[in-house]
Amino acid sequence: MIKKIIDGRKNINQVKELLDSRSGDNLEEYREIAAEILKNVKANGDQAVLDYTARFDGIEFKAADLEVQASEIDKALKAVDNDFLKALENAAANIEAFHSEQKTSSWQKQKKPGIITGQVCRALKKAAVYVPGGRAAYPSSVLMTVIPAKVAGVEEIIMLTPPDKNGEVSDVILAAASIAGADKIFKLGGAQAVGAAAYGTETIPAVDIIVGPGNIYVSMAKELVFGQVKIDMIAGPSEIMIMAEKDSNPAYIAADLMSQAEHDPLASSILVTDAAELIPEVEKELEEQIKNMSKKDIIEESLKNYGLMITVNNQQEAVEMINLVAPEHLELAVKNPFEILPSIENAGSIFLGEYTPEPIGDYYAGPNHVLPTNSTARFFSPLSVRDFVKYSGFIHYSKEALEEASQDVICLAEGEGLDSHANSIRIRTEKGEKSE
Amino acid sequence: MIKKIIDGRKNINQVKELLDSRSGDNLEEYREIAAEILKNVKANGDQAVLDYTARFDGIEFKAADLEVQASEIDKALKAVDNDFLKALENAAANIEAFHSEQKTSSWQKQKKPGIITGQVCRALKKAAVYVPGGRAAYPSSVLMTVIPAKVAGVEEIIMLTPPDKNGEVSDVILAAASIAGADKIFKLGGAQAVGAAAYGTETIPAVDIIVGPGNIYVSMAKELVFGQVKIDMIAGPSEIMIMAEKDSNPAYIAADLMSQAEHDPLASSILVTDAAELIPEVEKELEEQIKNMSKKDIIEESLKNYGLMITVNNQQEAVEMINLVAPEHLELAVKNPFEILPSIENAGSIFLGEYTPEPIGDYYAGPNHVLPTNSTARFFSPLSVRDFVKYSGFIHYSKEALEEASQDVICLAEGEGLDSHANSIRIRTEKGEKSE
Known part of the structure; x- marks a missing residue:
């Protein structure tokens, strides 16, 4: 099923080439469409936004329909399953606790009498969180984007999400937004939502930062408004890399490779191991476990095209491979993960030990799941409180x-x-x- | 000389419009040229870089000529005036001390037995600092870009700067690079330098971040390689805003308005005051002082087109004006600057009191002088150690x-x-x- 099994030492560049091959070409076309939409929204405000909503979402809104009403949120909170609500609340508490550790303060120092220098740290005033609609609507992403802004102290957090074919937003998204503490929610998606938040319209406030994943038009629009507002990173297809050894459990490895692959045919799941004998065992587990998976087809396509099994001679070579790939998610499914951690130079989020599967981080443990993809963990960081603050230097002589x-x-x-x-x-x- | 004197309360938007009017249109053309250069450098490495250096700088280099030799640096250190060297060293010490306060550490917490979460903070491995050539070659900018990278712990810091018409780099730039601790210096400028550092060539190492100001081609190239590497902000024309009151010294205000204006005809110097009677006094000082300035023509052009005197009714209105403009540099030339500081929401660097003129920050006090321009202090921050580090989240269950x-x-x-x-x-x- 994963047909690519390579000798890491000999084919070290092949891995990066495979990951790079996922990037689409011909982005120019999307960029031009997004630019046109932005221009129109900047010039015509609400009217442009409503026109695009009619055209792309098939919903004839008036301006007053754009904002989700308190009654809709109440209804959603009642409609969502209680266990699910409780799980969201528990996750939110963990995410808040983790992100609270990221806060920084203003400081000043008197170097000697008459010389004071320092740095003021302030939250951005307004933030917009984009949440995709349809099947990619993940309440966990609502928590992961809204809570860091909240912890930073952003005064007004707005959420932008496209209306479904009934002109509504799904209950779970509204419930997550309410738990996370979004101040306003607008039924507005696509490049037009990015434009509205960047420039402001009669109804949508202009913000200082726009974060969150979206489709190609949303990504292009975010790139284009960068400088007018701040943006988070542009996310590409997802990856996991699992480092395993002789005694690692092949069933766990297979499960985790699949859990990444089910996201997207372009997702990449990579095993790197110094125990070649593990590979057929993992393959056998994959064959078994995939039978019961609802996203079997996506998993198969992803594993076939972008799945990799890499053999290396020892742990040190595995670490070199990891640092070269700079994976978004890294599982150290080994007995001594805390000993390996200091040699990991490049990875978005790191999962230590066999009982720390990646989904515990996707949903629950606290660290952010908005992560640098496509080798950009070399220089980018997970979404954090840092993204929602700014600094000013100051001097007194x-x-x-x-x-x-x-x-x-x-x-x-x-x-x-x-x-x-x-x-x-x-x-x-x-x-x-x-x-x- | 500054012909625009406006009533702040009535014309609050006019100020922002004036600043915005400085941005050039038709950037597409430059973008295409930069994209073409990048493509060629990516495909042809050193050969492309050498061809562009011949074409744009008029210097026929071989690959081995690109790197500045230790002997050239020794020569520069001997050639530069001793007082100047000593001043650079003192400035470097202040800059290093200030930026050392920005360092953050890795941390981990045991939430309860069996649950550990944390964050690894690491320096980026390689950084490139771009330093413009010609008249805009400022040794102070070398210090301000290299030292934060050094403090962050970047392993290899390369400096890129175009060769002059003799194929050399000025002594003061080499001296500043040596004092700041650049590891390698290459005689290479323009979009081709950005491409070389982003993709790597046979001679120039690929880096993780490219920072520093440059001409329009450099800026466009930086935007285009964003994602392939990290970049700092794209700097626009410079601004100063000075808040003054009845007793403020008009001679100081005039001097500081000019010190900003001399940078660039597009620079904007703005006075905001609740003491209308101050304005003719400042104008008189401008007329007097400008006579002795070598950059008289640039100052006059800048003040005439983008200089502003704004009257307001009280300090609170002045602060509102400041927060709207979000100036790159802000001088609080008032008796109680530390009382005003907490209400300043948006400013790149803040200078407190009449004896803290902006040049003390440009060169010397410690805070960075690479600052957000054109109202982007709303959400961007000065260049800092934070730009040269990255984080990974980690989890153990x-x-x-x-x-x-x-x-x-x-x-x-x-x-x-x-x-x-x-x-x-x-x-x-x-x-x-x-x-x-």
Whole structure:
């Protein structure tokens, strides 16, 4: 089923090439459509937004219909199964606890009398969270995007999600939004939702940051409004990499490879092991377990095209492979995961030990599941409270402190040929005046 | 000289429109040229890079000529004036001390026995710092971009800067790079330098992040390689906003408005004050002081087109104006700057009190001078150690802990229709097995 079994040492670049091959070409076309939509929304506000909702979602809204009413949320909270609500609440509490550790504070230091420098940390004022509609509507993603904004202290968090064919939003999404603490929810999707949140319309407030996954038009629109607002990363197809050893349980490995593959035919599930004998056992488990899976076809397609089994000679080679791939999800299904952890340089989220399967992180444990994909864990980080704050530096010098620094600063300014900079110091300082 | 004097209360939007009017249109053309250069560098490596250097810089290099030699750096350190070197070293020490406060650490928490979550913080491995050539070559920018990377712990910091017409890099730039701790310096500029650092060539290593200002082709190239590598913000024309009151010194205000204006005809210098009587005094000082400035023409053009004097009724209105503009640099030239500071929501860098002119921050005090422009201080932050690190989340659950969480996670997974996710929990847990 996973037909690609390669010798890691010999084929180290083949792995990255396989992952890269998932990126679509010809994005220009989508980009142009998204740009056109943004331009129209910027110029025509609500009217443009309503036109696109009629055209793309088939719903004839008036402006007043865009915002979800409190009564709809109440109804949703009653409609959703109690166990599911309780599970969402437990997950939300874990996510909140984890993200609270990411908060940073303003600080200032008096270097010596008369010199104070520091940094103000503030939450962004308004944030928009995009939540896809249809089958990709995941309440867990609502928690993972809204809660970090809430913990950061964002004043107004709006959620944007396309209406279904009845002009509604699913109960589970509304319930998750309510638990996570979204302030307003709008039935609006696509590039037009991104434009509305970036520029503001009569109904939709302009925000400072737009986060959350969406289809290709949403992604393109987010890239295009970057700079007008902040955005989170652009997510690509998902990956898991599992590092396993001789005694690892092949049933667990097979289950976890499948759990990634069921997301998307473009998802990539990779096993890397120094125990070649494990591979046929995992394959056997895959054959068995897949029979009962409802997303069997997607799993098969994903594993066939982008699944990989990689053999290496030892744990060190496995780690090198991992750092090269920089997987979104990494499972260390080995006995000594905490010993391996310090050598993992590149990975979005790391699952330690055989009883920490990736779904515990997708839903529940606390760390964010919005993660860098496609090797970008080399330099990008999971979505976090950090994304929803900003900093300002600040400086205070007394007259005496400025005088002491003046010769150095004047020297540097003149060295750069900026004599108005030098003048600004000189005019305030006796030393400066003397040297004039 | 500054012809725009407006009543802040009545014309609050006019200010933002003036600043926005500085952004160029028709960026598409530059974007296409940059894209073509990137494509060629990706495909042809050193050869492409050398061809562009011949074409754009007029220098016929071989690949071996690209890297600056240790002997050239030694020569530069000897050639640069001793006072200037000493001033650079003092500035570097201040910058290093300030940025050291921005470091964050990895952490982990045991929530209860069997559940550990945490976050690994790691420096990016390789960073490239772009430094423009010609008249815009500022050694202070070398310090401001290299030192945060160094403090973060980046293993290899390369500097990219175009060769001058003799195929050399200026002594002050080399001296600053040496003091800041750049590991390698390449004589390479433009979009081709960005491409080389993003994709790697035979001579230039591929990096994880590219930072630093450059011309329009450099900016476009940085935008285009975003995702392949991380980039810092795209800088626009510079701004200063000065908040002053009745007793503020008009000579200082005039000097500081000019020190911003001398950078660029597109720079914007704005005074906001509740003391209308201050305005003619500042104008008089401008007329006087400008006579001695070498960049008189640039200052005049900048002030005439983008200079503003804004009157407001009180300090609160001034603060509202500031928060709307979100200036890159903000001077609080008032008696009580520390009392105003908490109400400043949006500003890149804040200078408190009459003896803290902006140039002390440009060069010396420690906070970074690579700042968000064009109102993006609403959501962007100064360049910092944070830009040069990344995070991974991690999770460990014991068998018992997983069992306890299993029903919630299975419930959530099944609620999202992802039964392979549920299977991955079930296969590990007795509860899960029972409920099957």
